Amino acid sequence: MRARDKGDRGVVQSVVLFLGVSVLSGALAAGLAIPFAGLAGFTTEKTSETLEDLPQELKTVPLAQKSAILAADGSLVANLYEQNRIPVKLSQINPIMRTAIVAIEDDRFFEHGALDAKGTLRALLRNQTEGTVQQGGSSITQQYVKMSLIEKANAANDPEAIEAATAETYQRKVAELRYAVAVEKQFSKSEILEKYLNLANFGDGAYGVEAAARHYFSTTAAKLTLPQAALLAGLVKNPSGYDPTNNAKRAKDRRDLVLKRMLELKVISVAQANAALKTPVFDPAKVKPVPNGCANSKYPFYCEYVVAKLLENPAFGKTDKAREHYIKTAGIVVRTSLDPKIQEAAQKSINEHSKPTDSAVAAITMVEPGTGIVKAMVQSKPYGGGRNQTAYNYNVEKSYAGGYGGFQNGSTMKAFTIAAAIQKGIPLTYRINSPRTIDLGGAKFSTCTGTTTAGNDYRPSNSTSAQGDLSMIDAARASTNTYFLQLSERIGLCPIAKVAASLGMYDAQTNKPLQQVVSMTLGVDTVTPLMMANAYATFAARGLYCAPLLITSVTDKNGKALKTPGPSCKQALAPEVADGVNYVLQQVMMPGGTGGSLKFGSSDLAGKTGTINANKAVWFAGYSTRMAAASVVADANLPYTNLINQTLDGKKMRDASGSGTAGPLWKTAMQGALKGLPSTRFTAPSDKTRRGDVKDLPSLGGMNPDEAANKLRSLGFQAQIAPGQVNSEEAAGTVAYTSPRQSEGAPEGSMVTIYVSNGSKAQQPPTAPNSPKPPNPPNTGKPGNPLPNCPPWHPKYPNCTGR
Template identity: 75%
Template sequence: MRVREKGDRGVVQSVVLFLGVSVLSGALAAGLAIPFAGLAGFTTEKTHETLQDLPQELKTAPPARTSKIVAADGSLIAYLYEQNRVPITLAQVNPIMRKAIVAIEDDRFYEHGALDAKGTLRAMLRNQSEGSVQQGGSSITQQYVKLSLIAKAKTPEEYQEATASTYQRKIAELRYAVAVEKEFSKDEILEKYLNLANFGDGAYGVEAAARHYFSTTAAKLTLPQAALLAGLVKNPTGYDPTNSPKRAKDRRDVVLRRMQELNVITAKQATDAIRTPVYDPKKVNKVPNGCAASDYPFYCEYAYSKLLENPAFGPDEKSRAHYVKTAGITVKTSLDPKIQRAAEAAIKSKSKPADTTIAAVTMVQPGSGLVKGMAQSKPYGDGTNHTTSYNYNVEKTYAGGYGGFQNGSTMKAFTIAAAIQQGIPLNYRINSPSPIDLSGVKFKTCTGTTSDPDYHPKNSTRSGDLTMIEAAKASTNTYFLQLSQRTGLCAIATIAAKLGMRDAQTLQPLQQVISMTLGVDNVSPLMLANAYATFAARGKYCKPLAVTSITSAAGKPIKTPGIDCNQALEQPVADGVNRVLHEVMGKGGTGNRLNFGPSDLAGKTGTIQDNKAVWFSGYSSTMAAASVVADAKLPYTNLMYGHTLNGKDIADPSGSGTAGPIWEAAMRAALKGTAETHFVPPSDKTIRGDVKDLPFVTGMSVQDATNRLQGAGFQVTVAPGQVDSQEATGTVAYTSPRQRDGAPEGSLVTIYISNGKNGQQPPPPPTSPQPPNPPNTGKPGGNPQCPPWHPKYPNCGGR
């Protein structure tokens, strides 16, 4: 008997609760509620507090929408979403779909207010008899409220509160539903509900569901299709046809019979629809999500990382990622499909995923910084089957960024720029033997000096008395080491920094060590290609740019960083660098085999110590690219031993022979069909340099020569050891630069000391005046009696 009384009391509480919320919703006539007013005491204190404390209106968040990243031509790169949703208006929904959802979820939707009194009472009585919430009975308006509260939840606690199986939540939903019914029409509520509902298998909203399950639109849904979707909202996972076709069909048929019972459709229509297959697996259109599903996953991740740097999307990375994946924005990038295909084809033709090395190339547009393409030999993946999640083209600070490799002699381009900037001429000669002893020699840095107590660098190519152009063509190490001593490392580091060169692992400035011109720290192909693009753009540096524009779901522009350029180098300096690196592509240059087409090309090879990575970076006036082949597994090992590229053993790794062909293939395809371009010739001043005359010191004692040079405003250093010369032992054999070439004011002049072994005597003076002989250029036709060059004998070439 006691149990029965307890049960009766529970039923009465449910009825009172139902009547209380009914009054709130306006669903019942006032007179109907009056006879039960005395039962109000059965409501709980918590219910009373809930009713009193609820706000008067529902504040909703915009429904999460699918965003997308597109290429420069508008073609799709990737979809980004937390919920795959494409919001539409109710007018874009087939009327049969509207009728199906109303029939199965709330057939009296257009007749009652926020609450369906009959349905709610039936559910509450059953729930009370079961001791828990077993049946919904919620109106479409209440369901919309619940979905809105779930969508707005930002924490696990808020989500739990929005989905809790309690009467307090139901009452809260009802109070919000009353507010919604006051603010919106029934059609507006139904539209919002259809756009917000979960239809299973990652499809949110009726439009996304129609596209996903049937490859159609909400406007073109058929009766059986509409019935299937209407049945899904009750249990999106359980009734998902891609998971359980039989359960999905059973549920769909329930909807169809309910529509028949309500006279929405005829018995024949219901029967015909029931006989149709539940769905066609071939028409299921799974919308890929994220960069991993993109045709360009590495570029996509780079662009996505740039989005996460945009403060317009939120105060931190987490909130920015949420915004990007829910705001329905369209992100346009600089990726050019033609150039991307060129990069990919070059990689594919010159390497294989199974190689023990990696190959990568990045292509950048000079004068804008637009990153047009990037490709690499290892496909995107989890590391199995020769895949990788590392992007070998970008810095470590970006998603998956590997962080680069030491760039070898491609650093010499920045030394050339520093020299030209200081007025050093392109024909500046330095005696460049191999090896050379630079032990203890001081190199100026931005904070002082640096040296190496035991440093004997060698050349792997040409040695001798070379000009800057000759040394660049041969990539002569000892020349550029001495040139970097004259310019100072600070000047090189400053120019490199202005052109965006940083340590790709840490983004810290490059180290100022004496071997800096031969390669320092790790740099990425993107970084190097963009720096060389600055030379192509006549000194105009532009920050690398992947995201060019962003538009909202409404089609309005969203602020994003655009093209950002500055004149980092004076144009004459860049023109001089272009001339020198253009000669590298000419006859006798390390890039000669890579030269092609009518347009001017410039470039530089790079090989790091022990051949652990090889580079080629080069450009035309309209496109720049940097390619690298490297060992990407620690510890790095020599590419010559046990490494493969394009399925073959690497016998002789080099910048021109290994990385160069990738660069050439990519550039050749990218420039195909484009207009012929040429570099602006350097000025005569750039070629000849901003120099002053050097005093004649040959044959003098070292001290006298030093005093005389310093008195003329030059710095002086003495080369170690002695050289073959006809001058007396211990006196000055010659200087570098030569007297005939002059030197920039205040620059460093190196004195070479004679060993007296080359005792060639000058010819006897003429007995009568004769016209001077032409200068001895070392070419056929010169006077064989003249020494190569000597200011003592003006008739043999003079200065």
């Protein structure tokens, strides 16, 4: 017997054997014709078990759809997807596309059941002859089943299921057939075709016919032409091999084959076929890639931070991997807080004041007071892995992917010391003798858990010229270190730490609370521009703290709202405390203040500079009632070095300061953000806030200094005698005056400094000839004479006057 005859007889035997098993298994139901290609050697027992074990219904996973992140105005921030797909109804697909796919993949689709017996037999004979699987003969329903099983396995991230769904075995064929029967029972032919066209891979990242139409032709599935439909229909068999963007000639040959098949089946005319065959395969100019992920976004750093926030949401899955898969396949729409106009203003500032090639980095975050909405987030180094690019986000904490983890914030911490002092009833006029350098060696500072002690050689100095008997306002305007160190010593570090924590401040490297160290008020640990902008926004909102908000809503593919953290606000500071902080920091922006050169427009502005040791980072944080922003310029390369002689905006820095280096970045960004908006004002602090919660001070002028100190202590104050002597009318060696002054009063338990007279009268400016003599001040009803810098009116001092 010839070998061919023996092979044919083997085929027949396989057919008879498998048909028998199929009948016994009930698999011929609903008109099913069983595939018998090459089933010799596949046992009846194995076949029966396979069929009996299969469920009666094909359970599919929802189609993977691309998700979108949108800005506040609805513009696209980024697409996120594993498969770029836009599902559509069959009615939204041009009939010529339906005709083309049926013609090339399963021309008897509407005539047969789950399987085309003729097509399968044709494939059987060829495969048996070749000895391998050369032709599938699968119906569209079978192909849909196979694609669905692969999709399900991928969704579950199940390697074994993926291998089983793609294995070139007859066991898989049997399984697919059983599922195909179930699908044909459950859905109509039109429904199956719709599902198939939405599920199929059309190459170059396009899944489903709608995404493919948009990608290759900049059109929709409803508007596809005959040659376009033929090209897409040809792609399904080998999406990468026939991808026109990879090989236009091969794609054209495949398209033309589809057109000729359609002509053979008489579903198009000769004229239609000839016209289509002459059409160029595609126009490269109309190919529209769909960028995927944050790296392709216009706002990559902001986008990555949003994705990190999405991955925290347990509503999207139990694990990070499950949440990531959901976010990239569920077709969700994420609306964010990013304001493109404000982002543009911030980016303009970065572009004007820095360059990607600089050795120093610059970053700005902008937040809306009273909502926590993060409006903008920019930095000088663009996103990427190339030269002068970075994957670090310099605006956010290290716990997020790409988060740099911040920089020490220098004297911007003084704002929290001011708030803590006001909370404790310290007047805005509270005076402390603040020399250029102060010896705090061995000084003890109280903390939330005890005390911390300064080193024996701790002698901090001021970076500005302001020194002497300064009020809190004076010290803030000049950023006087020795004042705020003494102030923090007197009120304790715990109140400062609590205020900072309530305003969202923590170590951006470790996520731990800020350390309560002696120098806390001068800057501590590392914090981010986002933290600083949001904390200062709390002052602008009169003490209402709102956690940073980037995601404003998330909806599913049907537009239904999904659970996501919304605004989270609390009254972190009493409004009158915030009003006091605003008043003090507003003076910083006035002429002569460290931020005086940054004042613009007619709105009230407040802010604070910050410079860390050796100028390794400089800050400016400031706000109006509408917007808060923090800018930083820093060395971001270990080991950190002084910014002086590093480059910013392409030039070597000869100086580095919060006002002169980081300040211009803040100013330009804020000017752009507030442009065209009505002016706003801060709420003036109450008189009680200005004066503080004070007790009367006794009249001590002319007393023995030690006796005066004891008297102050007996009244609940702390007392110290200043070294040296001052000009005074009082007798030499007696008390000249105190700080705070008697007319100011002082908070209970606060430090009162006694100044000793040298016995000489203070020098008065000469009186001009014939000028009138100044009138005697009115009697205040209190011991002693009116003194300079008498504070504003207070119920305890109704007749207080003075300068």
